[in-house]
Each structure stands twice: as C-alpha cells, then as structure tokens.
Amino acid sequence: MKTYDVIVVGAGPAGLGAAIESGKAGASVLLADENDQPGGQLFKQIHKFFGSHDHYAGTRGFQIGQQLLEEAARAHVEIRLSTRVWGIFEDGTVSACTEDESFRCRGTWLILATGATENSLVFPGNTLPGVITAGAAQTMVNLRHVRPGSRAVVVGSGNVGLIVSYQLLQAGMDVAAILEAAPQVTGYAVHAGKVRRAGVPVLCSHTVLEARGERELEEVVVAQVDGQFRLIPGTEEVIQADTLCISVGLTPRWELAALCGCKMDFCGPLGGRLPLHSETLETTCPHVLVAGDLSGIEEASTALDEGRLAGVHAAAALGLLSTAESAEREREIQSRIAALRQGAFGRKRQTSKEQIWSRYHQHQGGGL
Amino acid sequence: MERKNAYVCRCEEVTQEEIIAAIRAGDTTLDAVKRRTRAGMGFCQGRTCRRLVAQLISAYSDVPFDTALEGSVRMPVGPLSLGLIADTAGGTEE
Ligand SMILES: Cc1cc2nc3c(=O)[nH]c(=O)nc-3n(C[C@H](O)[C@H](O)[C@H](O)COP(=O)(O)OP(=O)(O)OC[C@H]3O[C@@H](n4cnc5c(N)ncnc54)[C@H](O)[C@@H]3O)c2cc1C
Numbered sequence: 001m002k003t004y005d006v007i008v009v010g011a012g013p014a015g016l017g018a019a020i021e022s023g024k025a026g027a028s029v030l031l032a033d034e035n036d037q038p039g040g041q042l043f044k045q046i047h048k049f050f051g052s053h054d055h056y057a058g059t060r061g062f063q064i065g066q067q068l069l070e071e072a073a074r075a076h077v078e079i080r081l082s083t084r085v086w087g088i089f090e091d092g093t094v095s096a097c098t099e100d101e102s103f104r105c106r107g108t109w110l111i112l113a114t115g116a117t118e119n120s121l122v123f124p125g126n127t128l129p130g131v132i133t134a135g136a137a138q139t140m141v142n143l144r145h146v147r148p149g150s151r152a153v154v155v156g157s158g159n160v161g162l163i164v165s166y167q168l169l170q171a172g173m174d175v176a177a178i179l180e181a182a183p184q185v186t187g188y189a190v191h192a193g194k195v196r197r198a199g200v201p202v203l204c205s206h207t208v209l210e211a212r213g214e215r216e217l218e219e220v221v222v223a224q225v226d227g228q229f230r231l232i233p234g235t236e237e238v239i240q241a242d243t244l245c246i247s248v249g250l251t252p253r254w255e256l257a258a259l260c261g262c263k264m265d266f267c268g269p270l271g272g273r274l275p276l277h278s279e280t281l282e283t284t285c286p287h288v289l290v291a292g293d294l295s296g297i298e299e300a301s302t303a304l305d306e307g308r309l310a311g312v313h314a315a316a317a318l319g320l321l322s323t324a325e326s327a328e329r330e331r332e333i334q335s336r337i338a339a340l341r342q343g344a345f346g347r348k349r350q351t352s353k354e355q356i357w358s359r360y361h362q363h364q365g366g367g368l
Numbered sequence: 369m370e371r372k373n374a375y376v377c378r379c380e381e382v383t384q385e386e387i388i389a390a391i392r393a394g395d396t397t398l399d400a401v402k403r404r405t406r407a408g409m410g411f412c413q414g415r416t417c418r419r420l421v422a423q424l425i426s427a428y429s430d431v432p433f434d435t436a437l438e439g440s441v442r443m444p445v446g447p448l449s450l451g452l453i454a455d456t457a458g459g460t461e462e
Pocket of ligand 1: 300
C-alpha cells in the first residue's frame with residue numbers, strides 16, 4: 001500500500017494551504033479532491049478580494065487559486081483530481097475512488113479539508129427545474145459560462161447571496177429581488193451597496209412560500225414574516241422568475257471526521273455540527289487535523305491560513321521543521337488569522353472559535 | 369397551477385408531510401426517521417436533508433436541534449459502485 005507523510009482530503013484553499021506547507025517542508029503529500037478541478041470554491045470567485053496585501057487583496061479568487069496550484073507544484077504535492085475519499089478505516093487507511101478504480105493508501109497524518117455543503121429549504125415546488133443553490137448558480141455562470149435563466153429571485157442576503165446576485169447581473173440576468181427573513185441584511189454593507197446601486201430590491205423580513213410552474217419554475221410566491229419568522233397572513237406576493245437561487249448558509253462536511261472517530265461539537269454561528277478542534281487544528285483523534293470550512297464556516301482567506309497552520313503542524317510533528325522554525329511560521333500565520341477575525345463579523349467568529357478551542361481543551365482534560 | 373410537493377429528501381423523494389408523520393409516530397432521531405421513511409438513504413447519503421430533518425424533529429418534538437443532528441455515519445461517504453468496493457476489499461493496493 002502506498003504511504004504518504006500527509007494525506008490531505010479536499011483541494012480548496014484550506015487543503016491547498018495544508019498541502020503546500022507540509023510539502024514545502026519536505027513531506028510526501030497526497031492531495032485528493034472529488035472535483036475535476038482543484039481550488040474548491042475559489043475558482044468560482046471572479047471578484048477581487050479585499051483586506052490587506054497579505055490576504056491577496058485586489059486579486060481575484062480564481063487567480064489566487066492559480067497561484068496556489070503553482071506553489072503546490074513547486075512543493076511536489078501529488079494532486080489527484082476526480083478522486084473521492086469514501087472511507088477511513090479503523091487502522092487509519094484511507095479509501096478513495098475515481099470513476100473506475102478504488103484504492104487504499106495510508107498517511108502518517110491526515111488533514112481533512114472537506115469544506116461545506118450548502119443548506120437547502122423546504123417549500124412546495126422546491127425540486128422544480130430552475131430552483132438551484134447559489135453555489136450551483138456560481139458554477140454555471142462563472143465556471144461554465146451558461147446563464148441559469150433570465151430572471152432570478154435570490155433567497156438570503158449573506159455575502160454569498162449578495163455576491164452571487166451581483167454575478168448574475170454581470171452575466172446579463174435580471175435579479176427581481178433578494179429575500180431576507182431577518183429584519184436586516186446579513187452580509188457586508190459593501191456587497192449590499194453594490195447590488196442596491198444596481199437596482200436590485202432587498203426585501204427584508206421576507207421569505208419564499210412556494211415555487212410554481214408547470215414543468216419548470218415560472219413564478220415565486222413570497223410573503224412577509226414577523227420577528228419570530230412567523231408568516232404574516234395576507235402579505236403574499238407573486239414574482240415572475242425562472243430562477244430561484246437559494247443561499248441560506250453552509251454546513252461543514254463532517255462525515256469523514258466522524259468516521260475517523262473525532263469528537264463532534266455544535267456551534268450555530270460556525271455552521272452547526274463540526275469536529276471539536278484546537279487553535280492548531282488538532283482533533284480529538286491523534287494524527288487527524290481539520291481546516292477551513294469543515295472547522296467552522298468562515299472565508300477563503302481564513303480557510304487558506306488554517307490549512308497552512310495544519311500543514312506546519314504536521315510537518316513539525318514529522319520532524320521536518322525545527323521547533324524554532326515551526327514556532328516562527330505558526331506565529332506569522334496566527335497573526336494573519338487574528339487580523340481576519342476582527343471587525344463586527346470577524347469578532348463573532350473569533351468568539352465562537354474560542355469557545356470550541358476551550359471545549360477541546362476541557363475534553364482533552366487539560367484546561368486552557 | 370397544481371401545488372407541487374415540498375421535498376425534504378430529494379434522492380428518495382420523501383416529502384415534508386411524510387417526515388412530520390414519522391416524527392408524530394415517535395421517530396425523534398435521524399436514524400429512526402431514516403428507517404421509517406428512507407430519508408437520507410439515497411445518492412447523497414443525507415448530505416442535503418440531514419439538517420432539514422433535524423430542523424423538523426426539533427420543531428415537532430422536544431428534541432433540540434443540535435441533539436437531533438447526531439446521526440450515524442457509515443462508509444461509503446458518497447455514492448460508490450459495489451464493484452469498486454469489492455476491488456478495495458480485495459486489496460487493490462497502490
Ligand atoms: C457559493 C459560495 C460562494 C462563496 N464566495 C466567497 C467569496 O466570495 N469570498 C470568500 O472569501 N469566501 C467565499 N465563500 C466561502 C469560501 O469559499 C469558503 O470559506 C472556502 O472556500 C473554504 O475553503 P475550504 O478549502 O475549507 O473548502 P472548499 O473550498 O469548499 O473546498 C473543499 C473541497 O473538498 C472537496 N471534498 C469534500 N469532500 C471530499 C471527499 N470525501 N473526497 C474528496 N474531496 C472532497 C470538495 O470537492 C472541495 O473541492 C463562498 C462559499 C460558497 C459556497
């Protein structure tokens with residue numbers, strides 16, 4: 001059986017970061033992703049990132065992905081695409097398959113960076129053609145260059161919903177409305193400003209009731225909700241649309257972590273159920289690290305740096321970095337992550353993360 | 369226009385009404401609902417509906433949402449043909 005120093009599952013920003021750092025230090029690394037393209041969510045991002053230079057501000061998402069792929073190649077990372085990891089056995093062997101073969105391999109360290117799944121909603125007509133998730137809309141428009149339809153309603157005013165709305169406009173579609181069940185927009189003001197200036201109404205305290213159409217989506221029934229998200233009768237309205245884009249949050253893809261036996265935890269603000277982990281991304285399973293959206297839904301830049309941190313941790317544990325080298329590298333990455341967890345939105349994530357770290361240490365019997 | 373169904377598990381075509389009926393009949397865990405209705409047993413292995421079923425369990429019983437989410441996970445994670453599983457069991461080693 002082929003063995004590696006490090007096996008990384010998921011080639012999004014987190015997995016790429018982990019593979020690059022451990023590979024650069026000299027570890028043999030396998031990076032597997034079920035998609036036919038590496039980069040995870042990054043390659044769908046055609047807009048420029050903001051923040052500081054360290055965080056690739058001003059660079060478009062897919063270009064960041066390209067740079068990371070080059071770094072991974074220089075670090076001699078073996079990247080296997082269209083390869084889904086489907087199981088992890090008690091003895092630590094990892095099983096993966098492509099379309100026509102299944103194989104097993106072993107890694108001294110396993111870094112899980114499986115990202116997240118988009119949440120869905122239940123309403124009559126939710127399986128009509130034309131009802132899609134925001135991620136699907138992004139894949140169609142930005143990667144495959146096809147328009148999902150001509151007129152969309154978007155559900156959810158978080159950053160993903162706002163950005164996707166803007167990208168649908170750029171692709172030449174009309175966006176009839178963005179619905180938000182909360183009384184105010186939940187994403188960043190800059191993104192909201194951009195779609196509002198483009199003339200898209202953001203209907204707060206509104207939700208989708210029903211999707212209608214004979215064979216595909218023709219109209220969307222929306223209605224107002226009160227502070228407890230209860231429907232206000234008599235407020236129903238019909239909006240003509242052939243595309244309904246659902247963007248109501250993400251859930252970490254924790255299945256593989258659970259299979260490994262990692263203790264699970266729950267944190268609403270970070271997406272729900274996720275593996276309990278420390279500041280340096282250790283789980284309750286020895287030799288299993290997690291990073292990125294799997295360890296709490298944040299953003300691409302945080303995912304990348306969490307991945308790098310996990311990669312450094314594994315490389316140091318393998319004896320490939322001196323204590324001083326790894327401490328220096330960790331400090332550098334930690335300070336970048338800390339900068340990303342500032343501001344009104346960042347603080348909330350920081351507090352949630354701190355709760356998880358402290359529960360991790362309680363579980364491991366150490367206290368902080 | 370006729371009113372369409374509200375599906376919770378699209379792989380196995382299980383509707384919201386069927387899930388609520390199962391909860392009312394006493395199934396208050398993901399696994400129990402799965403055994404009665406097949407929700408979560410399809411192609412995606414519950415990736416999409418797990419959260420929705422847990423939300424319904426917490427809405428229609430006294431089990432809180434985070435507890436309702438605790439279901440069992442089994443291999444394979446994702447769809448895989450039996451032939452390929454047999455390959456691995458036989459030990460196609462790299
Ligand atoms: C629609 C959408 C838009 C977004 N827009 C932005 C944005 O504009 N800016 C921003 O900063 N953030 C954005 N985000 C969030 C950001 O993309 C994520 O925080 C970031 O991509 C997380 O990185 P990751 O590496 O953890 O996960 P991902 O990028 O999701 O990568 C995970 C990878 O793991 C693979 N994988 C999972 N399970 C397996 C398995 N069993 N076997 C093999 N491979 C597997 C997946 O195929 C995927 O490629 C967006 C997210 C979504 C869903």
